[in-house]
Amino acid sequence: MTQDIGAATLRRITGRLMPLFCLMYLIAYIDRQNVSYAKLQMADALGMSEAVYGLGAGLFFIGYFLFEAPANLVLAKVGARVWFTRIMATWGLITVALGFTSSPAMFYILRFLLGAAEAGFFPGVLYVLTLWYPQAHRGRMIGAFMIASAAANAVGALIGGALLDMDGLFGLAGWQWVFIATGVPAVLLAPYVLLRLPDGPSTAPWLAPEQKAWIGRTLQAEADATPDAGHASTWRAMLDPRVLMLAGMYVGFPLAAYGLSYWLPTVVQGFGVSNTVNGMLNVIPWILVGLALWLLPRHAARVGHGAWHIAGPALVGAACLVLSVIVPGAVAKFALLCIAAPAIFAAQPVFWSLPPTFLRGAGAAAGIAAINSIGNLGGFVAQTVVPAIKQATGSDILPMLFPAACLTVAAGLVFVVLPRLTPGRVKA
Numbered sequence: 001m002t003q004d005i006g007a008a009t010l011r012r013i014t015g016r017l018m019p020l021f022c023l024m025y026l027i028a029y030i031d032r033q034n035v036s037y038a039k040l041q042m043a044d045a046l047g048m049s050e051a052v053y054g055l056g057a058g059l060f061f062i063g064y065f066l067f068e069a070p071a072n073l074v075l076a077k078v079g080a081r082v083w084f085t086r087i088m089a090t091w092g093l094i095t096v097a098l099g100f101t102s103s104p105a106m107f108y109i110l111r112f113l114l115g116a117a118e119a120g121f122f123p124g125v126l127y128v129l130t131l132w133y134p135q136a137h138r139g140r141m142i143g144a145f146m147i148a149s150a151a152a153n154a155v156g157a158l159i160g161g162a163l164l165d166m167d168g169l170f171g172l173a174g175w176q177w178v179f180i181a182t183g184v185p186a187v188l189l190a191p192y193v194l195l196r197l198p199d200g201p202s203t204a205p206w207l208a209p210e211q212k213a214w215i216g217r218t219l220q221a222e223a224d225a226t227p228d229a230g231h232a233s234t235w236r237a238m239l240d241p242r243v244l245m246l247a248g249m250y251v252g253f254p255l256a257a258y259g260l261s262y263w264l265p266t267v268v269q270g271f272g273v274s275n276t277v278n279g280m281l282n283v284i285p286w287i288l289v290g291l292a293l294w295l296l297p298r299h300a301a302r303v304g305h306g307a308w309h310i311a312g313p314a315l316v317g318a319a320c321l322v323l324s325v326i327v328p329g330a331v332a333k334f335a336l337l338c339i340a341a342p343a344i345f346a347a348q349p350v351f352w353s354l355p356p357t358f359l360r361g362a363g364a365a366a367g368i369a370a371i372n373s374i375g376n377l378g379g380f381v382a383q384t385v386v387p388a389i390k391q392a393t394g395s396d397i398l399p400m401l402f403p404a405a406c407l408t409v410a411a412g413l414v415f416v417v418l419p420r421l422t423p424g425r426v427k428a
């Protein structure tokens with residue numbers, strides 16, 4: 001009977017929460033990645049070099065880094081409903097404002113503010129999932145949530161190229177349409193989030209009393225099984241050596257992901273295709289990313305969260321990035337990048353199931369935010385170093401060697417970090 005209640009409860013939670021979280025993340029990721037398509041026109045329109053534009057794009061991650069941990073701590077105090085509404089409304093308005101950028105300085109300021117506005121959303125969802133799901137189910141839920149990032153890249157690719165081709169409509173440039181059309185959905189969705197998202201199981205009107213009780217008992221039993229998991233001090237959680245080790249390991253993944261996604265439209269543009277065709281071709285790798293995010297966490301849940309579920313995809317991604325530099329022919333290069341993309345993303349749901357094995361409560365909110373904020377500095381590095389390599393070498397593909405090296409280091413760190421996590425909870 002208890003098993004039936006548990007299964008029914010998890011189905012109800014998944015059906016009610018995950019579609020909304022995925023839609024929010026899809027919009028967030030499009031607003032984060034639209035800069036890679038706007039670049040195809042915006043850089044020339046505002047007289048920005050590759051390095052200057054890359055710095056502006058990368059400043060997003062500085063704002064993200066500075067405000068992520070404080071944002072997650074506020075979320076833990078005020079609840080997901082109010083805080084996610086604030087995050088969506090502000091990032092949407094700033095994205096629309098980017099459509100009216102008139103100088104590099106304005107671009108720098110707005111990208112920094114966009115990072116500050118969005119800070120706390122991704123780690124906030126990861127923290128909120130710990131309030132709703134037992135540990136055994138979180139990897140799959142994180143994988144399902146992250147599929148939205150693949151869908152966002154695919155949708156962004158389709159609409160990014162098409163919006164660029166709207167150049168001149170109503171007196172606006174194509175790059176302006178990219179920002180305006182992708183910022184408005186976040187503003188429109190914010191009121192719905194405020195009305196429909198509960199802060200936790202106890203306030204969910206669509207859960208029966210016995211279902212709320214089952215969630216409470218199950219999560220409490222997990223907490224009791226790991227008495228060292230909670231942290232009275234959020235600062236203690238953020239400075240926990242295990243948190244810092246995971247953050248260092250994680251840097252390579254967003255660095256490679258953003259380096260690839262930022263650069264793919266430019267690589268495809270080198271094929272001599274139109275903006276619309278460029279967007280259509282860029283859908284292919286993100287479909288494969290979505291498939292990998294669905295399959296790998298399920299395999300990991302069946303056989304155990306082993307180190308190779310994180311390190312293996314990272315090494316495959318690194319190898320494909322290196323080969324994309326070596327092999328001749330545009331088709332072969334693009335095919336290798338289409339393999340690299342799912343390999344880079346597939347390990348991340350398994351990775352994000354690790355912090356809750358030794359963190360609970362406000363400590364989990366702070367620790368997860370610290371890992372994500374430090375790791376996402378890799379995005380800043382990717383969007384500044386990759387264009388700088390391009391500018392220095394004149395090659396569209398040689399910059400891929402840098403994220404390949406960083407991925408390789410991350411894969412090696414897996415075997416150093418995992419044995420130092422909570423004994424008996426993580427297989428290495």
